[in-house]
Amino acid sequence: MAKQILFSDSKPIPAIGQGTWYMGENSAQHVDEVNALRAGLDLGLTLIDTAEMYANGEAEKVVGEAISGRRDEVFLVSKVYPWNAAGQSAITACENSLKRLKTDYLDLYLLHWRGDIPLEETVSVMQHLITQGKIRRWGVSNLDYSDMQELWNVAGGRECATNQVLYHLASRGIEYDLLPWCQQQNMPLMAYCPLAQAGRLRSGLMNDPALNHLAQQKGATVAQLLLAWVIHHDGVIAIPKAGSVAHVKENAAALEIELSQEEIELMEKAFPAPGRKTPLDMV
Numbered sequence: 699m700a701k702q703i704l705f706s707d708s709k710p711i712p713a714i715g716q717g718t719w720y721m722g723e724n725s726a727q728h729v730d731e732v733n734a735l736r737a738g739l740d741l742g743l744t745l746i747d748t749a750e751m752y753a754n755g756e757a758e759k760v761v762g763e764a765i766s767g768r769r770d771e772v773f774l775v776s777k778v779y780p781w782n783a784a785g786q787s788a789i790t791a792c793e794n795s796l797k798r799l800k801t802d803y804l805d806l807y808l809l810h811w812r813g814d815i816p817l818e819e820t821v822s823v824m825q826h827l828i829t830q831g832k833i834r835r836w837g838v839s840n841l842d843y844s845d846m847q848e849l850w851n852v853a854g855g856r857e858c859a860t861n862q863v864l865y866h867l868a869s870r871g872i873e874y875d876l877l878p879w880c881q882q883q884n885m886p887l888m889a890y891c892p893l894a895q896a897g898r899l900r901s902g903l904m905n906d907p908a909l910n911h912l913a914q915q916k917g918a919t920v921a922q923l924l925l926a927w928v929i930h931h932d933g934v935i936a937i938p939k940a941g942s943v944a945h946v947k948e949n950a951a952a953l954e955i956e957l958s959q960e961e962i963e964l965m966e967k968a969f970p971a972p973g974r975k976t977p978l979d980m981v
């Protein structure tokens with residue numbers, strides 16, 4: 699059975715979801731984007747990740763259209779800008795996201811990255827949004843190990859349901875401390891840019907000879923190997939963005955790819971982890 703993830707009290711969610719960054723930017727791609735997200739839902743990729751930031755709210759509108767009539771199937775995630783992450787600004791930001799998404803609740807609401815607002819204030823408004831029924835859970839994004847320790851010492855901070863961070867085969871710094879710590883807490887980690895933006899974040903990744911050879915042997919694509927590698931880690935969900943039905947089908951099929959220990963070692967030898975603390979990678 700395909701690997702699944704649990705966010706605190708959620709239903710099990712397949713370990714590959716759908717990203718939406720860059721959706722809603724070009725009206726010529728609108729229909730393809732809506733169709734890709736719907737095809738993803740048909741294939742069981744029920745987690746959709748978006749943010750008020752993406753295309754200035756237009757990505758949330760694309761998602762709203764894609765999930766229309768099927769809200770119950772979806773585990774919907776959006777994010778608040780750091781400068782909106784307290785008090786009335788957070789409530790208004792959340793309400794605006796809900797309007798664009800044409801729904802009355804989010805399954806998960808994330809602090810997009812850490813800004814100047816104290817974590818206490820963000821936790822407090824997240825708790826308030828839960829009591830208002832506007833969000834079911836909250837989490838964070840782009841917080842490094844030391845930020846998480848700080849969050850753990852804030853009242854209510856341990857209710858954090860996830861940390862969404864950059865993670866792909868060619869960027870493995872979180873394996874040093876953040877990932878094992880999240881696993882110890884039983885807190886799922888959401889891996890963004892799992893395809894390194896189709897290799898744009900690491901030139902040579904998609905053309906790497908070892909990866910291409912392995913992909914050929916397994917009858918898979920390099921993109922599928924990258925996703926299978928990310929989700930073989932306990933408690934990690936990958937959220938690739940696909941703007942076409944063909945890509946989303948390919949990504950969904952990666953849920954069924956099993957990597958042997960030998961295959962994992964081969965991939966990791968080609969792209970070793972740093973082996974020391976490095977600052978959290980971000981885009």
Ligand code: NDP
Pocket residue numbers: 716717718719720747748810839840862863889890891892893894895896921922937938939940941942945946948949981
């Ligand atoms: P990804 O690593 O998901 O790469 C997306 C790119 O890969 C697109 O160009 C897409 O092309 C291409 N692609 C998708 N599937 C395939 C495939 N099977 N074969 C080849 N190419 C493929 O990068 P993202 O930056 O989009 O990250 C994923 C998601 O994570 C975002 O969309 C967003 O939701 C979230 N995110 C969160 C951040 C944060 O700060 N919290 C930061 C960055 C991302 P096409 O569109 O043509 O299908």
